[in-house]
Amino acid sequence: MASRRPSLAVPGRDSNQSSVDGRRRSSVRLSQGQVEELKSAEEDGAQDGDDDQEDDEDSDEGEEEEEDLYQMDPQTAETSPDYWQIHKMVKYLKAGNATCTAVALVGLKDCGLHQEVCQLALKMVGGLEVLLNILRTNNLRCNIGALQVLESACGHVTTRATVYKLGGLQVLQGLVGHNSVEVKGLAASVLAQVCALSTARSALIRDDGIPKLVSLLCGDPNTLCNDSEMGAAVEGAARALWACSVSRAGRNALLRAGGLELMGRLLCIQKTSLLIPVVGVIHQCLTETAFRERVEQAGYTSSLVKLLHSPSKQLQVLATKAIARCSVLETTSNRLVKEGGLEVLVNLLKQEAEPFTRAIIERDPAFARDTGLINDAPGGGVNVSRKASMMPDAGAASQVQEQVSKDNGENGEPPEGQDQDEDTDAGGGEGTTVGDSELLEAVSEAIWHVSMVPEHVTALKDLTTVPILVALLHHDDEKVLTNVVGALGEASCDQECCMILLRGGGVTTLIQLLRRTSDKLLLNVTRALGSCAADNDALDALLQQDGLRLLWSHLKNPNCRVQASAANAICTCLQRETEELAEVVRSLVGGIELLVSLLESDSEAVLSAVCAAIAKIAQDPQNLAIMTDYGAVTSLSKLAVRENDSLRPYLAEAIAACCVSRETGLLFGQAGAVAPLVQYLETDDSKIRRPTCRALHRLSLEPENCVTLHQSGAVPLLLEMLGSEDEVVQEAAADCLRNIRLLALQRCKMQTTRSARSTPRGNHSSRR
Amino acid sequence: MAKNATYKGYSKQAEKIAKNTHFTCEEVDALLALHDSTGNSPRMDGNRFRDIMHGIFGMTDEVLMECMYQVFDMDQDGAVGPEEFVVGMSVFLRGTLEEKIDYCFSVYDHNGDGYVSRDEMFHQLKTAVVNLPPGEELDEVVKDMVEMVCRKLDIDHDGRVSFSDYATAVAAEPLLLEVFGTVLPENQEREAFLSTFLEKYGLRSQM
Numbered sequence: 001m002a003s004r005r006p007s008l009a010v011p012g013r014d015s016n017q018s019s020v021d022g023r024r025r026s027s028v029r030l031s032q033g034q035v036e037e038l039k040s041a042e043e044d045g046a047q048d049g050d051d052d053q054e055d056d057e058d059s060d061e062g063e064e065e066e067e068d069l070y071q072m073d074p075q076t077a078e079t080s081p082d083y084w085q086i087h088k089m090v091k092y093l094k095a096g097n098a099t100c101t102a103v104a105l106v107g108l109k110d111c112g113l114h115q116e117v118c119q120l121a122l123k124m125v126g127g128l129e130v131l132l133n134i135l136r137t138n139n140l141r142c143n144i145g146a147l148q149v150l151e152s153a154c155g156h157v158t159t160r161a162t163v164y165k166l167g168g169l170q171v172l173q174g175l176v177g178h179n180s181v182e183v184k185g186l187a188a189s190v191l192a193q194v195c196a197l198s199t200a201r202s203a204l205i206r207d208d209g210i211p212k213l214v215s216l217l218c219g220d221p222n223t224l225c226n227d228s229e230m231g232a233a234v235e236g237a238a239r240a241l242w243a244c245s246v247s248r249a250g251r252n253a254l255l256r257a258g259g260l261e262l263m264g265r266l267l268c269i270q271k272t273s274l275l276i277p278v279v280g281v282i283h284q285c286l287t288e289t290a291f292r293e294r295v296e297q298a299g300y301t302s303s304l305v306k307l308l309h310s311p312s313k314q315l316q317v318l319a320t321k322a323i324a325r326c327s328v329l330e331t332t333s334n335r336l337v338k339e340g341g342l343e344v345l346v347n348l349l350k351q352e353a354e355p356f357t358r359a360i361i362e363r364d365p366a367f368a369r370d371t372g373l374i375n376d377a378p379g380g381g382v383n384v385s386r387k388a389s390m391m392p393d394a395g396a397a398s399q400v401q402e403q404v405s406k407d408n409g410e411n412g413e414p415p416e417g418q419d420q421d422e423d424t425d426a427g428g429g430e431g432t433t434v435g436d437s438e439l440l441e442a443v444s445e446a447i448w449h450v451s452m453v454p455e456h457v458t459a460l461k462d463l464t465t466v467p468i469l470v471a472l473l474h475h476d477d478e479k480v481l482t483n484v485v486g487a488l489g490e491a492s493c494d495q496e497c498c499m500i501l502l503r504g505g506g507v508t509t510l511i512q513l514l515r516r517t518s519d520k521l522l523l524n525v526t527r528a529l530g531s532c533a534a535d536n537d538a539l540d541a542l543l544q545q546d547g548l549r550l551l552w553s554h555l556k557n558p559n560c561r562v563q564a565s566a567a568n569a570i571c572t573c574l575q576r577e578t579e580e581l582a583e584v585v586r587s588l589v590g591g592i593e594l595l596v597s598l599l600e601s602d603s604e605a606v607l608s609a610v611c612a613a614i615a616k617i618a619q620d621p622q623n624l625a626i627m628t629d630y631g632a633v634t635s636l637s638k639l640a641v642r643e644n645d646s647l648r649p650y651l652a653e654a655i656a657a658c659c660v661s662r663e664t665g666l667l668f669g670q671a672g673a674v675a676p677l678v679q680y681l682e683t684d685d686s687k688i689r690r691p692t693c694r695a696l697h698r699l700s701l702e703p704e705n706c707v708t709l710h711q712s713g714a715v716p717l718l719l720e721m722l723g724s725e726d727e728v729v730q731e732a733a734a735d736c737l738r739n740i741r742l743l744a745l746q747r748c749k750m751q752t753t754r755s756a757r758s759t760p761r762g763n764h765s766s767r768r
Numbered sequence: 769m770a771k772n773a774t775y776k777g778y779s780k781q782a783e784k785i786a787k788n789t790h791f792t793c794e795e796v797d798a799l800l801a802l803h804d805s806t807g808n809s810p811r812m813d814g815n816r817f818r819d820i821m822h823g824i825f826g827m828t829d830e831v832l833m834e835c836m837y838q839v840f841d842m843d844q845d846g847a848v849g850p851e852e853f854v855v856g857m858s859v860f861l862r863g864t865l866e867e868k869i870d871y872c873f874s875v876y877d878h879n880g881d882g883y884v885s886r887d888e889m890f891h892q893l894k895t896a897v898v899n900l901p902p903g904e905e906l907d908e909v910v911k912d913m914v915e916m917v918c919r920k921l922d923i924d925h926d927g928r929v930s931f932s933d934y935a936t937a938v939a940a941e942p943l944l945l946e947v948f949g950t951v952l953p954e955n956q957e958r959e960a961f962l963s964t965f966l967e968k969y970g971l972r973s974q975m
Binding site for chain 2: 104
């Protein structure tokens with residue numbers, strides 16, 4: 001290394017003491033190529049799992065790109081005063097024996113290596129090679145010193161990459177098995193940093209490094225608080241495992257090594273710095289379904305709920321995210337409700353949603369009062385009894401009353417502190433995002449998952465969650481919106497909640513959200529609108545605001561699930577079957593054509609939904625004619641041969657609805673729909689039998705079809721149907737048989753008259 | 769042949785000494801055997817001491833070993849007696865941090881005045897620089913290192929390192945313990961010795 005004279009520093013270009021760790025976490029957008037690489041590198045899993053993984057990998061992988069960015073900056077590094085100090089220290093590291101090395105290491109530690117510039121400088125002067133060489137010696141003191149230096153230095157991505165390329169992984173792995181606890185802990189810490197790189201991570205997992213790290217976790221959790229060295233070691237190991245668990249292979253390795261249980265044991269320790277990586281690991285592991293089951297069985301959910309109260313924001317967010325992931329399981333969901341975890345979550349939600357609730361209170365105080373949002377309103381407490389009850393039944397009213405008084409007590413403390421901060425936001429509550437929407441996202445996701453179980457909707461209602469969710473519909477962040485809408489969709493099955501949604505202007509907002517493009521969001525919005533449409537008032541609002549047209553437009557969405565969901569929603573909307581509605585449907589440009597064309601879709605869900613919609617639309621004769629023009633008959637008939645049991649009832653309904661006249665019946669017969677339909681009767685499922693019988697009844701109005709029916713052996717099956725308990729089935733089957741029989745009789749009559757006419761000739765044999 | 773009267777497997781002498789050390793009585797006996805294997809020279813001289821240090825613990829710095837010998841010789845009578853040896857080894861092998869601080873400082877403080885002066889430091893660190901980087905002057909380098917060390921150790925800024933300076937600094941930064949030279953055994957050698965010396969020198973092996 002040649003000695004260099006520092007260049008004359010350009011004035012103003014002094015050592016850029018750049019901001020520290022904040023930069024490290026920025027998620028640089030990946031180029032398409034890197035995303036592909038990521039996707040192929042990890043095995044394919046559940047869609048949700050992958051999405052989450054990608055999000056985590058994003059922020060880590062972005063650093064590979066950052067490496068190139070930072071190569072441009074050696075000049076800045078050179079002009080910092082620490083650079084020369086570091087340079088000198090590294091020289092001394094190589095210059096002497098163990099004593100000299102120790103002195104130099106102490107000097108290095110003083111150089112402020114947590115700054116990016118210094119880390120870069122260290123790399124540039126070749127310090128990393130020397131440090132790794134030191135680690136390969138046996139001198140305990142020097143090893144510890146070198147590890148400490150590396151720990152600070154590996155904060156920067158370039159350092160990590162260099163350490164990895166220089167073979168640092170093997171050295172560090174070796175040191176994890178060292179005798180000294182201090183060395184083990186430090187080595188694990190450094191590994192934790194280096195394994196933020198995916199290449200290093202994969203290498204570590206391949207080299208079977210995880211079991212060794214897991215073995216560091218063994219030991220009585222109770223003694224950890226006292227023994228600081230052991231505590232540091234466990235912390236280091238936990239952090240390393242957290243870094244590794246980002247990838248699926250890492251998670252599997254962790255599970256195999258029994259790491260999950262050991263992690264769980266550590267959940268009871270009160271140290272925040274230890275809890276963060278532990279919860280982080282659990283959070284990562286929860287992407288796997290198998291892990292979720294195990295976590296639930298082990299009962300970590302309760303501990304996680306306790307952590308929701310933690311003062312550390314990072315820990316709170318992590319714990320909430322973990323709970324959100326595992327609440328997909330019904331057992332966990334039940335546990336949350338039973339053990340009061342749901343309340344904690346809802347309180348958290350209330351806290352985070354402060355500005356939005358405030359905005360809605362200002363906009364519509366009556367709504368806020370009725371639904372229990374108002375707590376300590378200005379000008380003395382709002383008189384609870386004064387509230388005009390909007391709820392249909394008195395029972396709910398009293399419940400809400402109780403809740404208001406509880407809220408009066410509860411929300412005494414938390415909003416106060418936030419009030420001062422968010423005073424400026426109060427006016428513009430609509431567009432502002434509360435500082436950390438990550439927490440809000442996680443909480444809303446958890447609540448959504450809990451609401452998927454119908455019984456829990458009542459619990460949510462009792463905690464006045466619904467008005468808050470309605471208020472949150474104005475949030476900016478799409479992920480939060482997706483979760484909130486999802487929760488509202490599940491809750492809208494309950495009529496009261498639906499009313500709250502309606503009154504709070506939720507339906508309007510939902511329809512506006514239909515203009516968004518995110519798949520997940522659209523899926524939830526269409527689902528929510530679908531369940532709202534079951535309620536008459538909501539349906540009115542929806543139709544007034546052109547909701548039907550917007551829903552219809554989503555039938556064009558490339559995503560099949562969105563199509564199906566939209567079709568379902570449309571179907572619910574059309575349940576009213578009025579003249580105006582039919583008019584509206586007709587007026588949609590290209591609407592019916594679009595619907596019929598969806599019968600060509602590959603997705604079963606779409607087909608079922610479309611058939612159901614068609615069945616509703618066909619009630620109006622004009623629309624039916626239009627549909628037939630567009631070839632609905634042929635398409636439906638083609639579908640009849642499908643084996644899918646879930647499709648059959650809807651298909652039969654559709655055929656039954658469409659087949660109102662002999663002409664259409666004939667069309668169906670010609671298209672070959674009749675014979676397959678007969679096979680539908682071979683099932684025990686009453687959901688299929690009913691519409692099939694009705695369909696066959698309608699079809700049998702056309703004599704040709706009767707022949708086909710008879711030939712396909714419908715008669716014995718229909719006879720069976722006569723014995724069914726369902727009246728509709730009985731009637732339809734009976735009618736159908738009657739038609740067949742009539743035709744047969746007619747035929748007989750015609751033959752007898754023909755033979756009677758021909759007997760004078762006397763040669764023709766009569767045919768029976 | 770058992771020399772001293774042994775009952776319970778160790779000698780009375782061992783029992784007496786063991787109270788002040790981190791060793792058990794058997795271990796003290798083994799050390800005593802190491803100290804005086806022939807039974808003829810109960811006073812260990814410098815050469816034998818150096819032999820042990822070099823042979824078993826791989827120490828190379830003659831000057832330092834001389835100083836260590838001085839420290840081991842607590843009553844300064846020119847030779848290391850059996851008790852002195854065992855007590856010294858107790859700190860050497862299993863000392864607590866305070867004991868080690870005490871011991872190291874005593875070694876470094878050549879003239880025994882309670883301070884380590886700049887000259888003493890310079891002298892010591894000079895031997896530490898082995899591969900002088902090209903284009904550098906040895907004296908410059910050593911002076912620089914001395915500066916750095918002083919910055920860290922000389923807390924009361926009086927130009928020299930007193931015992932309390934040293935103790936405080938080392939308590940904060942353990943790496944500084946042997947900052948002026950290796951006077952404690954390397955981890956490997958220490959482990960090796962501790963796990964084998966009982967068999968090698970213990971009374972039972974002599975029987």
